[in-house]
Amino acid sequence: MTRPLATRILPNGLTVVVREDRKAPVVTVNLWVRVGANHEDDSVLGWSHGIEHLMFKGTARRGPGVAAREVRDAGGVLNAGTGYETTNYYITVPTRSLRVAFNVQADAIQNSAFDEAELDRERSVIIEENRMYRDQPSGFGHTWEKLMSLAFEVSNYRRPIGGPDESLRTTPRDAIVAYRDRRYVPGNAALVIAGDVAAAEALALAEAAYGGWRAAPVPDAALPVEPAQRAARFRAAPGPVAKCYVKMGWRAGPETDRDTYAILVLVRLLARGRSSWIHQELLEKRGLLSEVSVLQETGSRESIFVLDMVTDLDALDPLVLGVDEGIARFRDALATEEDLERAKNFMVRSHVLAQETVDAQAHALGHAFARGDVTLADRYPEIVGSITRDDVRRVAGAFFDLPQCSILVHHPEAAGRVERPAALVRRPGPS
C-alpha cells in the first residue's frame, strides 16, 4: 500500500527521509528541526517561534518575502509550525516546481539574514499572532496556555509557545541569532520529502540543497521532566465569555511508550467520536455539555492528554463527576471486545486516510523522527492493533485518576468566584 522509505544520513549529519508516492502530481519538502519552546532559556522566551517567522524575512539572495512569493508563483504553498519540541518548515508544490521548493527552503534555513529592521517589524507581527490566540477560548487558544501552566510546574511545557510579549519586544538580535545557531544544526534535523518524485532523485536534490549546511555539535537535549502529581489541581479563570470552557488534563510518559497507544485507544472510547462515552452519555443523554474533543501534546519525555469541553457553569460539578465516572468504567472493568474493535478500526482508518495527502505523510514521518524513531509512523496500525483490553484498563488506572488531573475553568466574569468542583473536594488525592 505504501512504498518503503528511503533514508540517508548526509555527511553533515542531516537525516533525509523520502516517501515516494505517485498518486497525485504534487510533492512536499518538509524540514523538521528539534527545536521548540521547551529548548528556550529565559533570555529567548518565544523566539523558537520568532525564528520561524524570521526565516522568511530575507537572505543574501532573496529579499524579505521573496521566498514565499517565489513558492506561490510556482503554484506552491509555504508554511511552518512551531511546537514545544519541534519546528517544521514545509513547501508543497506541483511536481514541476520541485526544484523551487528545495532552493527556497535550503536558502532560508542556511542563509537567513535576520536583518535588524526586518526583525523589529516582525516583532509586532508575532505579538499580533499571540493576541489572536488569546481571543480564542477553546482549542489551543487562551485556555490551553492556562491549563499547561497548571498541569506543569517544573517542566518547560508550563510556558506558552508564543512567549511573553515583553520578550518579543526586547530580546536583542544577538541572543536570537546565537540561539538559532546553537539549535539549527544538520545533526538536529530531518528533511522529509513525500510525493511524486523518485527516491533517488529526491535524495540527490536533498544532498545538493543541504549538503553544504555546516556540521556542528548537536545541542544537549536534557530537559526537566515533571514529577508525579499527587493531588488534583484546579484554576478558575474569569473572562469576557458567555459560555464556560473546561479543560481537564492528565499527564503521561514519552510518546514512544506503548502505553501512549493504549491511551489513544482509551481517549477514543472516552471522548473521541460520537460513539464515545462522554458524547453519548454526558452530551446527548444528560445534556451536560455542548462540545467535547481531545487535544494531545506527546513528546519524547512526557505527554499530556486534555479533554476540551464547552458547557455552562451550573453543569460544572456534574460534568467533572461524569467524566470521572466515564474513566472509571474503563479503569474498573474491561472495555468490551466491540469497544476495542471499534476504536482500533477507526484509528487505522484515520491512518489510511492520512496517506491521501503528501503533507500528512511528511508530517507523520517528521514527527516520528523528532520523537526518536522515524519508523513509528508506518508501524502505527501494527502497534494500535496489538493493544489489548487489559492495556486500556491499565493505563486508565495508571494515568487517569482524578488526583492526577488538572482542571481549568474559563467562565463568564459575571459568575463571580468559582469553587473547586465537588468531585475534587471529595477525592483530592492521597491523604
Place this chain on the structure above:
Amino acid sequence: MNAASAKTFHRIPLGGGATLLAKRRSALPSVAVAAFVRGGTAYETEESNGVNAFTHRAMIKGTTSRTSGEIARESELFGATIVPAYGADFSGISFQTLARFLDPAFEVFADLLAHPAFPAAVVESERSLLLADIVQEEDEPFQKTSREFQRALFGADPYGLPGIGTAGSVRNLRREQLIAWHERFYRAENLLFVVVGDFDEASVVARARALLEALSDAHPRGASRGRIADSAPAPPPAVTFESLASPREVVLERDVNQDVLLIGFPGPAARHEDAYPLQVLSAVMSGMGNRLFVALRDREGLCYYTGMYYRPLARAGVIGAYIGTSPEKEDRARAALDREFARLLDDGVGADEVVRAQNALIGHAAIGRQTNGAEASLAARYELLGLGFEEADRYEERVLAVTPDQILGAARRWLRPDRRVLAVTRPKRGPG
C-alpha cells in the same frame, strides 16, 4: 498515476432524476461517499431560520430502526463518521471509510437518508446544542464578525441569515417542520450522490437505487398530507442588488485583545462571467508576498493575518477583505485596506501579477484535490450549481483565460463604494 484510477467522474442516472457521480481512485483502500440536495439556508425565512441545520443535525441521530447511539457505534465500528453539511445553497450527508467497510457503512448512511425519525428527545437535545452553539459564537470574534458582516451585506435576503439560526427562531422550530423539510428536499429529482475512491461501481449503483426506492416508499409522491409537489423545490428568487445599495457599518463592542475587521461587497453568483476574474483578483490581493500581505503585514507590521476572498454562491457572492489587528492600529489598518482597494480600482492589476496569481490558483487546486473527500465536494458543488462536474476539469483553462482588463472591469462593477459593508469587533472606545 495508478492505471486503475479514472481521470474524471462518470455520471450515472439513477432514475427519478437522481444522479450518481463516480470516480475510481484505487491507490489507497479508502472511499468517500456523499449525498447532496439543492436546499439550504437560502430557502429559509427569518421565522424558519435554522431549520436546515437543525434537520441535518437531527437526521444523523435517529432512524425508524436505529437510535443515535446505535448509529454512532455502528458507523464508527465500520470506520466511518457520518457528518452533516448544511450550507446556504446545498446540504447533505457524507462519510469516508476504508474500502472493506463500504457496504456496512453505506447501509447506515442509507438508513439516515431514507428513514430519519426525528425522535422528540433527539429534537430537544439538538435544539439545546444549537442554542449553545449560537451563544458560543459570541465568544469567537472572527466567527461573530463574519456573521454580522454577512447579515449587513445581504440585508433582508436569506443569504444574510445565520446557518445555525438565531436563539429566537431555533426556540420556536417544531419537530413537524424538520420532518417537512426532509420531505421537501430529499426527493430523487433533487438528489446527487458522489463516490470517490476504491469501490465497485455496480454495487454502489445498486445500493443508491435501493436507497431511492426506500425514500420514495417513505415519501410517496403527492401523498403525505398533500405537501409535496411533483418537482424539485423551486429556488429562492434572485438577489436584488439594488436594495443593497447603501454603505453600512456594524460595530460590535467586546473585550477583545485584537480587533477583527471585515470590509466587503455583495458579489456575483458562481455562474456569472465575473466569477473567474474575481477569483484571480483575490489571489492577486492575498497570500504571502501579495498586495495585502506586503502592504499590511510585511511593510507596516499591522497584523498576523490579512487577506481577500471571493465566495461564489448560487444566486450571488461575497467579496471580502479581513484583518486582525490591535485596537490602537485599527484606524491605520482601515486606511491601508481602503488604499489598496482604491489603488485597485484606479490602476487595475499588472499582467505579471495576473500570471503569478494564475499559477498559484492552478497549483493550489492540484494540492487541494489530493483527498477523495475534497474531490467529491468539488464535483458535487459544480454539478449542483448547474455547471457540471466537468467544470472542475476545466478549471485551469478558465483561470488562464482571465485577463487584467476583465479583472479591472469586474472590480469596478462589484467593489462599489455605495455597497460597501464594514463589520468590526473592537473593545469599547473611551470618550474622545
